[in-house]
Amino acid sequence: MQEVSIYQVDAFTSRAFGGNPAAICPVPAFLDPSVMQSIARENNLSETAFIVPREDRAEADYDLRWFTPSLEVDLCGHATLASGLVVIRHLEPALETVRFATRSGILQVTKRADGKLALEMPTLMPTPVTAPDGLAEAMGAIPEAVLHRGRDYLLIYREPQIIQRLHPDMRALQAYAPYGFIATAPGTDGVDFVSRCFFPNHGIPEDPVTGSAHCLSGPYWAERFGRSELHALQISARGGELWITVKGDRIELAGSAVEVMRGALYLSH
Known part of the structure; x- marks a missing residue:
């Protein structure tokens, strides 16, 4: 039986049970996409994020993928902010900025002096x-x-x-x-x-x-x-x-995030 750590974080809010909840699963390597989709469906949150540490950190610190209950998406802000909180608080507390490699390029989350997290994403002018x-x-x-x-x-x-x-x-x-x-x-x-x-x-x-x-x-x-x-x-x-x-071609979204749950998923074989 495989065990997967999971954190639930309410993003873009300073209070528990506000904002947007995201599940964050740090894993040593991405699971089969069907398994990640099943986990997202089980969580039934807007997004479940999976983060994998990179050996070569020249461009990014982690790889990141996002799943809604029904599909994998190309861009998600709140689950990236939540992933940044998990890395900075639990996985690598020495980091003040964490860079994620995603389908939408490199996204980074920085811990600000005022306690908020700043998420840098691409500007998408409609x-x-x-x-x-x-x-x-x-x-x-x-x-x-x-x-x-x-x-x-x-x-x-x-x-x-x-x-x-x-x-x-x-x-x-x-x-x-x-x-x-x-x-x-x-x-x-x-x-x-x-x-x-x-x-x-x-x-x-x-x-x-x-x-x-x-x-x-x-x-x-x-x-x-x-x-x-x-x-x-x-x-x-x-x-x-x-x-x-x-x-310009980048946009910074700053906000707070609150960790509300921590645990483990058990995957049967």
Whole structure:
């Protein structure tokens, strides 16, 4: 019987049971993809991350892969932030910055002096598109604009109250596979913008806090507001908070993370 260590971390929050939970599994080598997918399905969290230490650390310290309950994904912010916490707190406390080699290039997490973790990711500037037929009805509200990048649509709304009231038809959104949907609007009271994210095509009806979504929404709002530093809230039921700095083709997402569980998985043979 094989034993796999597992940590559960709530990312982009300073309180337990807030933010977005991720499971982190440090392993000496990646397991068979079907086994990693089964573990992610068993955890039933937005993402389960697997991290493997590298012998050659010239470019990165660890290899990192992410799985939702239904598929492997190319980019995930909150599980990368959570992986950084596990490495810095438990695996290599001497490190202040950990570099991960991923499908989306090298991502790094740095422990800041204020206690927050800063995650550096690629900037993904979206481009305006014509809204697909029926999308506004599926979302439950007509967006002011629709943009697109990769596997996500970015939907711009007029005010945060619209975002709060959204009740998308998940079955209708599945007709737009493989896309995810990022709904965002200007914020109030010192918050630059708010968002909610829906990924029924990835096995996640609503994601509590989505780091990768801010790689699109952050550059959009930075350009619209004419500044590079932004404060964002993801207003899901659990809620999450991010401090964003757009740096050309890279973006820094800073936030807190809270470890809530530690244990082991037992794999039968």
